[in-house]
Amino acid sequence: MTKVMTLGQFIIERQAEFPYAKGELSRLLRDIGIAAKIVNREVNKAGLVDILGEAGTMNVQGEAVKKLDVYANDQFISALQSGGECCLIASEENEDVIQINSEVSRNAKYIVAIDPLDGSSNIDVNVAVGTIFSIYRRKTESGPCTKEDVLQKGVDQVAAGYIIYGSSTMLVYTTGHGVNGFTLDPSIGEFCFSHPNMQFPKSGKMYSLNEGNYVHFPEGVKKYLKYCQVEDKETNRPYTSRYIGSMVADIHRNMIKGGIFIYPTTASSPKGKLRLVYECNPLAFIVEQAGGRATNGFKRIMDLEVHEIHQRTPIFIGSEDMVKKAEEFMSEYSAELEESLEAVEAK
Ligand SMILES: O=P(O)(O)OC[C@H]1O[C@](O)(COP(=O)(O)O)[C@@H](O)[C@@H]1O
Ligand SMILES: [Mg+2]
Ligand SMILES: [Mg+2]
Numbered sequence: 001m002t003k004v005m006t007l008g009q010f011i012i013e014r015q016a017e018f019p020y021a022k023g024e025l026s027r028l029l030r031d032i033g034i035a036a037k038i039v040n041r042e043v044n045k046a047g048l049v050d051i052l053g054e055a056g057t058m059n060v061q062g063e064a065v066k067k068l069d070v071y072a073n074d075q076f077i078s079a080l081q082s083g084g085e086c087c088l089i090a091s092e093e094n095e096d097v098i099q100i101n102s103e104v105s106r107n108a109k110y111i112v113a114i115d116p117l118d119g120s121s122n123i124d125v126n127v128a129v130g131t132i133f134s135i136y137r138r139k140t141e142s143g144p145c146t147k148e149d150v151l152q153k154g155v156d157q158v159a160a161g162y163i164i165y166g167s168s169t170m171l172v173y174t175t176g177h178g179v180n181g182f183t184l185d186p187s188i189g190e191f192c193f194s195h196p197n198m199q200f201p202k203s204g205k206m207y208s209l210n211e212g213n214y215v216h217f218p219e220g221v222k223k224y225l226k227y228c229q230v231e232d233k234e235t236n237r238p239y240t241s242r243y244i245g246s247m248v249a250d251i252h253r254n255m256i257k258g259g260i261f262i263y264p265t266t267a268s269s270p271k272g273k274l275r276l277v278y279e280c281n282p283l284a285f286i287v288e289q290a291g292g293r294a295t296n297g298f299k300r301i302m303d304l305e306v307h308e309i310h311q312r313t314p315i316f317i318g319s320e321d322m323v324k325k326a327e328e329f330m331s332e333y334s335a336e337l338e339e340s341l342e343a344v345e346a347k
Helices: 007-017 024-044 067-083 120-125 211-216 219-229 247-257 276-289 320-333 335-346
Strands: 054-058 064-066 086-091 110-118 129-137 157-165 169-174 179-185 190-195 206-208 259-263 293-295 315-318
Touching: 007 024, 007 179, 007 190, 024 067, 024 110, 024 129, 024 157, 024 169, 024 190, 054 067, 064 067, 064 120, 067 086, 067 110, 067 120, 067 129, 086 276, 110 120, 110 276, 120 129, 129 247, 129 276, 157 247, 157 276, 169 190, 169 276, 206 247, 211 219, 219 320, 247 259, 247 276, 247 315, 259 320, 276 293, 276 315, 293 320, 315 320, 320 335
Parallel strands: 086 110, 206 259
Antiparallel strands: 054 064, 110 129, 129 157, 157 169, 169 179, 179 190, 259 315, 293 315
């Protein structure tokens, strides 16, 4: 019989990687895993229960909130509140940070930034969606944790991960010692170690971006797209276009097969659409830990200054060679954009 290692067992085994840690981070990861299983249960029967469709409200970014967005947000918040290892949460679905002031959590070491349900537009149509999370150590030693504690650069992340609710459900995470993946075995209700030491292929054949926005793309992206589409046997071109519209699923696929995901600036999103704190930084940490690359077209995502919890950024993320190539086109044809992004960052 093959030996199964559950996420819980794996975390305990890896505890040795943190000689000064007392198990808090492990318990925090376990709490996130528990909430993920509850969300997974609901996603799996979404057509049968009253969980599809819109919640009838807008979030802070002016996007229509779905019922499943609300459900997932509630589950992760409640798991983190009762777990006792997290003193502050920044969520896509909450305008402001959530302080956890209970006796046990007030002095907890960690902060969690989360996109509870990524790929909202795919919820109602049975296409893979995800959860993205990022964990930071609080800046202050003790006492009430404030918003300032979460405004940290991506390089300061202690751990990051995602859950993909797809044809199977997986949890993938890093604590800065490589990337490991766990598949949920529904028969025992456990995430089981299935993808050891995940590696982003150095190059690939897939590019993912919303080509419907083409006319609004910066010149560098337009030129890079042309490069992807032109035939060249030596470099395996033309590449294939694949866009799911759930960032987690697009990046997960590219991590397995090789590829680049781009969400550039557009006319409607002049600072980019995706959020730095709970979408781009955690995925950049995972992708870099797997040997890939993540930039805003000019600068490393994890080095960007963070001013607001819902701050946006353009992103170029994936196989190292492909991201570097796209950056070459950006600096040749869209150099002026670099200055305006720097100005946004310096504000
Ligand atoms: O529909 P668009 O503009 O291509 O945007 C799709 C992108 O927006 C997102 O859905 C944003 O995430 P949320 O669903 O968490 O708001 C990404 O997952 C995805 O890559
Ligand atoms: Mg998202
Ligand atoms: Mg979301």
